[in-house]
Amino acid sequence: MVKDFINRFKEFIQKNKLISPEDKIIVAVSGGVDSVVLLDVLNELKSQLKLELIVAHFNHKLRGAESDEDENFVKKFASELGIECYVRSEDTKEYCKSKKISIQEGARELRYNFFETLRLIKGFDKIATAHNANDNAETVLLNLFRGSGINGLAGIQMKRGNIIRPLLFATRDEIEEYAYEKGLTYRVDSSNFKTTYRRNYIRLNLLPLISENINPGIIETLNRTAQIFSELSEFIRHEALKIIKFVAVEENPGKILIDIQRLKNYLFFIQESVIISTIETFFNERIDFARVLSVLNLIDSTPGSSMMISKDLFVYRDRQYLVFIRKPELFETEVFAYVHPGEKYETDFFVFSSEFVKKEDVQFNRNPQVEYIDAELIADELILRNWQPGDWFIPLGMKGRKKLSDFLIDLKIPVYEKRKILVLESEGKIVWVCGFRLDDRFKITDSTQKILKIEFHPKPIAQNQ
Ligand SMILES: Nc1ncnc2c1ncn2[C@@H]1O[C@H](COP(=O)(O)OP(=O)(O)OP(=O)(O)O)[C@@H](O)[C@H]1O
Structure with missing residues (x-):
């Protein structure tokens, strides 16, 4: 099984161009079974693929002594494999309080900022996280039930910027089996705030029911569906960038004007992608589906209507245009x-x-x-x-x-x-x-x-x- 797992891993990273020989990879290890297995597999392939690996762990200080035990566990595991380990600790609660954001959001921000800073300092190529096929299936269903566009139905992205998710091919059971067969130990419940009530409900109640009564391979099925949406989303994004050239009448740093009448000529999912791509491409920010809907609702509201997209990005409905604008220009x-x-x-x-x-x-x-x-x-x-x-x-x-x-x-x-x-x-x-x-x-x-x-x-x- 172990050999087979490693082969499937190799196939997955090659097919999706996630890892190439001689890559320098930061492995994000929380101490949970997924990231322990990810590190182990990458370590197995290290010499064959001539990889350079380092481990990064973020101690969020959210669970008292347990958080410190996670940290020590990760350090010990890395040192047993002879891999350098970098740890950062920060009082995440304090950080979130001061920034007035949720713990989940703040923890994620701190964690990914740390990984990226480390990557830049060390001159590494990629950051690998250990999301698995179950995480992906749960994400797809969560997004579907909450309401989502094509992007949401594409689930967890295999690759985003420098971040790669090479374990997405494997289900949680397979990962646990690998750990069992290799005698790997790991920390239980080391994840941060992944188990929100809704996600837990989907994992513990809904998916087992679907699996028993409708489709025993529901995890794989949902992953395939996500893959289809992911390709579709990639295709539309490509088209959207061309359309922006046509609908955006003015582009300069800090401001984009989109011609409402022209935008209206397109189908809804294209409009959606134009909004997402505008925000990602020109303002380097991300927008969730609920906000995309609100932005598109502005099109039918009266001139002067506006909304905040993020702390400092603002969109305004003018007589003729949707105006995306950095807040300082407008308010200061x-x-x-x-x-x-x-x-x-x-x-x-x-x-x-x-x-x-x-x-x-x-x-x-x-x-x-x-x-x-x-x-x-x-x-x-x-x-x-x-x-x-x-x-x-x-x-x-x-x-x-x-x-x-x-x-x-x-x-x-x-x-x-x-x-x-x-x-x-x-x-x-x-x-x-x-x-x-x-x-x-x-x-x-x-x-x-x-x-x-x-x-x-x-x-x-x-x-x-
Ligand atoms: N504290 C941490 N330190 C290092 N890596 C972490 C930490 N927490 C999570 N990770 C990495 O991220 C992966 C996913 O973790 P988890 O499911 O807890 O995150 P999440 O809440 O879904 O958030 P996100 O999707 O933003 O990573 C882990 O398998 C691990 O690779």
Whole structure:
């Protein structure tokens, strides 16, 4: 059986290109039977495949002395095999409390960050975890019952970035049998928070029932189904990336605009994949299915509707576009500042400057970011602030007053851009809709004596904000 297991392992890693000869692999060992077997099998193949192996263990300090015993067990096992072992401990509860995330989420974040940091420091190629075919079957059912798109039905990915799951071909029984035949010891219940109530219910109640009454090979069947969905998902993702080129009208660091009408032309599962791929490709984040649904619901809601995708990624429904935007750009532009004629005011997002100039230095041009005003008509202290509903002004060249909101609609300024518009105010009157239009009352005329040149320049958004 042991030989057969190792052969199937080899076949699986070759067929799916998970491991190549001379790979340097970090093996994530919790101490449970799966990861103990994974390390053992990789160690068996070490010289044949010329692998370099190290072990990584994260002590989450979640189960008191037991956690420390897991750590000692893993260290001892690795040293018996002559493999270096790296351990990191951190109070996971504290970490999750401070970040306001669930223990499961926080533990995962800490663990995978540690593995990746170790990989970079050691210059290794891959990180192997020991998820098995039962984990995969349970994940598929969980996702199906909770509601999921194609990605969820694809189950646990065999490979994601540098992470590989080479034990996905084996069922839990087979792994336990291997351990038994090789006389391997392991820690029982060393997993972190894998056994959530729902997963446990599926494992202990549902799957045995299905196995007894419908299909004794349900684990293998679900794994095959997952494989089909995984290939389908890969195919659609490939197509989605092409479609993004067509539906995204503007792409720059920190902001993506997707044309709603164009997106609507596609079937739902393609729309879903476009949203997922946009977020993964341009923002390097992941999104769960429930949130994908909410994003797609925005398409049918009123302009201005919005939602948070993650702590700092925001999506907004504009009149024409779905706008994905990094939060800082949107929110940190709340502005209310006192500025004095002749002074400069600068933030991370824009520069406002003003200087007194002579009549002969006035250069009229079509650049709306530079204007000249009659300095004798303004106060000594001006206010630079976000525009607000109810604001009005007299646009240059016009006689009557105009509501700023109407002015912005006429200019077809997208909803998300509107939020960032600033006005320069003097004694309750708007002098300038910065970067757009001067107020007629403050323009320079033949009788103007003192001229103030005003400029407003937004700054490009820094990458990866
Ligand atoms: N504390 C740990 N230290 C090292 N490796 C771990 C640890 N916990 C889990 N692993 C690795 O991850 C595999 C899966 O573990 P587990 O099922 O507990 O994780 P999970 O809760 O399903 O989360 P995830 O899918 O994010 O890994 C283990 O077999 C092991 O390879």
